[in-house]
Amino acid sequence: MWEYTNKVQQHFLHPKNVGEIENPDGIGDVGSLACGDALKLTFKLDEKGVIADAKFKTFGCASAIASSSVLTEMIIGMPLDEAAKVTNEDIANRLGGLPKEKMHCSVMGREALEAAIANYRGLKIPMAEGEVVCECFGVTDLEVIRAIKESSLRSVEEITNFTKAGGGCGKCIDRLREILVATVHQGADIQKVAEKPKRMTTLQKIKKIEEALEREIRPGLRKDGGDIELVDVDGDFVTVSLRGACTSCAKSQTTLKEYVEKKLRELVLDSLIVEESK
């Protein structure tokens, strides 16, 4: 049995934005019945180029459905240029993480989004241009290289978890290893990846959040007779518990979102979502 986070289960059992938009501005159709998962994403823009609505139809397992659902939730209200920057890691983090064998579900979400944006812009899907490495699942070398770089993959098994390449007949495994070695040894590119906002381990996140709470947030709350404690960190989800005067304060929710979350995003990671423990 897979260990799915509560977020994954929520989105799987009660998916948001199921369906297909009529006359959409962009359509992204990825995966196939044979591969075991497929996603059709449609979106509509408003006059300012912001995604006004997005809907999905997914054939696949719980994590594929949850990834699709959370993706639509993320991109609605986003300017198209910003949506184009959404990565599979963003999707997985928003779900509080995915089992490593299921990371390809988040990759499928990102690919559908990319395909839909390319469709809107009248462009070809960039990743489809590459040479097909894995014939079972139709994965190109460009897709593999990007997954290696973006998610700092270090083994063929990880490549399979993220892209499904190599998960079928296994004939392409040697080729995948070659691509892995070549990509990792391209120092310059790897360096670039390392300079991007780094993926923090949960432990690093907890440390930084604790520091930020102690130095920046608590003093402010204490002035008003309140206090805050960190309960849990699960992916991007930070669960806190408000104490003292905060518990009876009508404005505590505003404090949480407008003050605590803003501060933590500024000081730790801009994707953090703060929730109150119940």
Place this chain on the structure above:
Amino acid sequence: MIRPEIVVYMDNNATTKVAPEVLEVMMPYLQDYYGNPSSMHRFGGQVEAAVTEARRKVATLLGADPEEIVFTSCGTESDSTAIFSALQSFPDKRHIVTTRVEHPAVKNLCENLDTLTGHKHRVTRLMVDADGTLDLQKYEEALADDTAIVSVMWANNETGVIFPIAEMARMARARGIPFHTDAVQAVGKIPINLKELDVDFLSLSGHKLHGPKGVGVLYVRRGTPFVPFLVGGHQEKGRRGGTENVASIVGLGRACELAAANMAEENSRVKALRDKLEQGLLSSIPHAILNGHKIDRLPNTSNISFEYVEGEAILLHMDQYNICASSGSACTSGSLEPSHVLRAMGVPFTAAHGSIRYSLSIYNTEEEIDFVLEKMPPIIAGLRQMSPFWKADA
């Protein structure tokens, strides 16, 4: 914890509930009677007597002699023991005949034999038809002078399809080839009488017939060349080293006795429940397909594909109602490809990904069947509504 009394358990080919009667006879050997059956004192001797009694009960269910029964730790150990034994008994023979639909215990062993033994082997893996049955002529043609062993399952764990073991064993015997059958799914569900068969090795597992986990049996026909897999003490007449798992062996003995007593019910009441479930699902849900031969099949198993939806998603929705079953979809197999059994049968990927196996036992009730029949159609309809391949008018 999910409490057992609220669960609708239809995953009996995965494992079964330990019968209360089985647990009852096991308890003394987990508590007071802890002696070693090999000991020379009466305290151990009485435990040995219990093991002997269990051996007799297992033999009775199979139509075998007690001395042909070797207790092991599981079905997988029994399978490995039989195949390695034959390969070592006939070192010049490097050919194995098996099928494409074996349980991983045999399938993966045969696929990795070269690495495991350091010898090159030829493995003939027989194809199955669309309904999961074998072509006996192809089987006969596959038997060769250098065939060391035939290993063919009695009944398939995923579809329940039963192979003609009596005939296949006879054909192997005619060529002087040892015949092994993994009967883990068959024992206790359909009558077996080894006295009338040319089977040389048979594997069974305790937890598939309401016995405990962690105990299995390898039947070794008297006179069959045998090389032990676990070498150690003189337990099991030197055929399997290691102190006996006494409580589980005693439990397995009782489970075999119960299985014999319940065999008629399994093939009448349980089969009727299975048929009701199957017909109900096939008639109330469009684009649902039965996998496997309709007749030559275990009385408790039904494997149905729901097209355009994926098995893991179905199972997790069923889980919301505490209905337990299995799927042949990729996402549940631990690999990225759907069940090797369904693929060997040529079930299209589109259907294999949405396959659900319901496997019943004597503990299932008609109310449970009605409950599942009520819950399944909306689950499938809900997922189809979300599927990009589903056309409502299709």
